[in-house]
Structures are given as structure tokens and as C-alpha cells.
Amino acid sequence: MRARTLAPILFAFLTGQRLLELRLARANERWARARGAAEYGQEHYPLFFVLHPAWMLGLLLEGRASRGRVHWLALVLFVVAQPLRVWVIRTLGRYWNTKILIVPGGERVRRGPFRLLRHPNYAVVALEMAAGPLAVGAWRTALVGSVLNAALLLLVRLPAEERALRAYHQGER
Numbered sequence: 500m501r502a503r504t505l506a507p508i509l510f511a512f513l514t515g516q517r518l519l520e521l522r523l524a525r526a527n528e529r530w531a532r533a534r535g536a537a538e539y540g541q542e543h544y545p546l547f548f549v550l551h552p553a554w555m556l557g558l559l560l561e562g563r564a565s566r567g568r569v570h571w572l573a574l575v576l577f578v579v580a581q582p583l584r585v586w587v588i589r590t591l592g593r594y595w596n597t598k599i600l601i602v603p604g605g606e607r608v609r610r611g612p613f614r615l616l617r618h619p620n621y622a623v624v625a626l627e628m629a630a631g632p633l634a635v636g637a638w639r640t641a642l643v644g645s646v647l648n649a650a651l652l653l654l655v656r657l658p659a660e661e662r663a664l665r666a667y668h669q670g671e672r
Contacts, residue, residue: 500569502635506562509577509631513555523588524597531593536600539666540659544598546651554628554644562635573633580627586612587620599660601667618660621652 528536588595590611594602612619628648632641 502565502567502569502637503563505569505574506559506565506635506637509562509635510555510559513558513631517551517555520588521597523595527593527596528598528600531596531600531602534602534604536602537663537667539599539601539663540656541598543651543655543659546655547597550644550647550651554632554640554648557640557644558632558635558637561632561637561640565636567636570634570636573630576626576630577634580623580630583612583619583623584627587623599656599663601663603667607664618657621657624648625652 590613591608594600594605594608616622625645625648628644629641632638632644
């Protein structure tokens, strides 16, 4: 199979997946806010709406321009990331969201993939951001997307989540 053939398929899959996740996140947000959830990190949230669509578009365009074959190991890694993503979402249940929402009385989840990693969703996204484009020969998209994702997560998102959790737990005392 040619990479240029797979790129639109991956793009369509990712588009559908992200739209379904946004729908779920909105429903979970309504549930959380009805229980008094406080939101943190609003200032950086729009950056995800630039990064993810740009990354997906890069995968499509650079992948369509590729003259090579599908890189099967990268595709397998991308496919493996998908059930891991579902595992994270199912483990968090109503608490899963694309926003940082702290629900009063909520407990930190420590089961499922959270037994292994503190922030497993971000590990899954990192794997997906590298493997998806590499599967279709879009190495520039994989590199730029991965670097920008890491910078956004390590420098902005993770510190915001940790501050929110600290603030919540300090308020309990």
C-alpha cells in the first residue's frame, strides 16, 4: 500500500475520532460543571485547537505528497495507540475531558493506565503524533508536531494540571 493512499484514510479517522471526543468532552463538561467543577488552564486551551488540526492537515498533505510505501511499524504503533486512548477515556469515565476541570469531592483516578503513568493520555497522544505521520512518510509533520506537542505539554499543560490538583487538595484541608 502506498502512503499517499493511507494518508486520507488516517486523516478521516482522526477527524471523526476528534469530533466524537469533543462531543464526549462537552457532555462530560456539562456533568462536571453541574457538580461545581472549576476550570484551570483556559489561557492555553485554544492552542490545542491549532496544534491538532495543523498536525492532522500536515499528515494529510505531506502524506499525500509521499511517493513511498506505508511504514508498517509506525502504522502498528499508531493502531496500538487507539485502544490505549480508549482505555484512558473509559477509566476516567465522566471525569475525562479535553479541559482541566476539577470536580469538588472527586478522587484522583489511580486505576487502569493511571497505575502505570501519572498522565497516560499524553503518552498516547505523543505516540500517535509521531507514529501517524511516520506511517505515511510525513516525517516533517511527525517531528514538528511532536516537538510542539511536547513543548505545550511539558511547559504549559502538565504544570497547569498539577497546579490545579495542588490547589484543589490544599483547599480540602
